[in-house]
Amino acid sequence: MKPRNKFEQAVIAQSKHLRPITKTQTQWAFRECIEHYAYRLPKGKSTCMDCGHSWQMIEPTEHCTCPQCGAGLEVITTRARKLKQRQYFTVLNTSGGYQVLRMYLLIAGMEKGYQASSSVMEIGQYWWDERGRQSIVAVQRTMGHYIDSFAYYSPMAIRRDSEAYRFVARCPLCPEVKLSDTLKRNGFEGKYYDIAPTSLIPALLTDSRAETLLKAGRTEHLRYFLSRPRNWDAYWPAYKITLRRGYDITDIALWCDYVDMLRRLGKDAHNAHFVCPEDLLQAHDTAQRKLQAQREKEAEAQRRQKAIENEERFQALKAPFFGIAFTDGTIEVRVLECVEEYLEEGKALHHCVFTNEYHLKEQSLILSARIEGKRIETIEVSLETMKVIQCRGLQNKNPEYHDRIIDLVHRNIKQIQSRVA
Structure with a gap:
């Protein structure tokens, strides 16, 4: 892709002056970025796949050291003779006032009896200027099943950022780094702290908050906020209070949830008393209970509203049945005569007689069975068949009076039938 502006033109011109990878960096990549094995035959003859040296290993072990080259090796019992490995790695460098993250592919070939050989191929480069502007110079990415499907021999040119380049940028970093003066001033020392460099480096160049957190040693918090950049602005005013107070946030995700709940509860999230609790977990649980109570109160208000x-419609449907009541001396059964009673019935017995709007069902009549004023069971009678459809007690379970209640309703069904007529 051709450079689209002066910045990209300057980057592509400067990229031509980059020096080749050094021998020291290549040796580091070979030693640290791939696995090193000793291939052992079942009878004990072992070969270092790095230098090709063979020796007799009497007792099998998981790891050993090559007596010839001194390499630490993982022992694998196998009859295989060849091994090929590929691994990406990165080098952090500077060029012409830019910070450059160079990405390489290491290809290592190993065969029994021979010195291992390796080659290094550059995949691409991330460029940042002092203002954090970013550009990518890289080989072309192609369509494929794997994220790192590159046209390795395509020319290095300006490319659009993609997940493929960001994936390679997170691969191991060579410890031999060169940093721009701006990054050094802002506290960066060449460590990523498990943060994607494509997020960390621009943030340190453009956002003073990232510099503040890095210099304060709060790298876990920096990682959290960079992974959720939209939330940073919302939490930063409250977070600055914790910095001034020297408050140690033991769990940043829990603290952010706690601040969210404070706002929903109408508390002052700029007050150190709230945002710096002595026990964060306890304060979080307390706020959660208050918020749950508030939600239940709001839900109750909505249900009552x-x-x-629905009261007027209910009255039109069920008014002819109001006043129906009967008893066997112990159990009293009567018709529910307002929507509020449906609400209270469902709330007392923990079932869905109100939430499922049984009060608006035209061919259904709801009665409540009680003993000494205490609700025992809710009965639904079909106005078409004049039979009990269902009878539900506390939490939809049948109480000991279940059969007796159904029998009582059926013996008095003529009262309901007469109202229909």
């Missing part, structure tokens, strides 16, 4: 709105 809905009951008021």
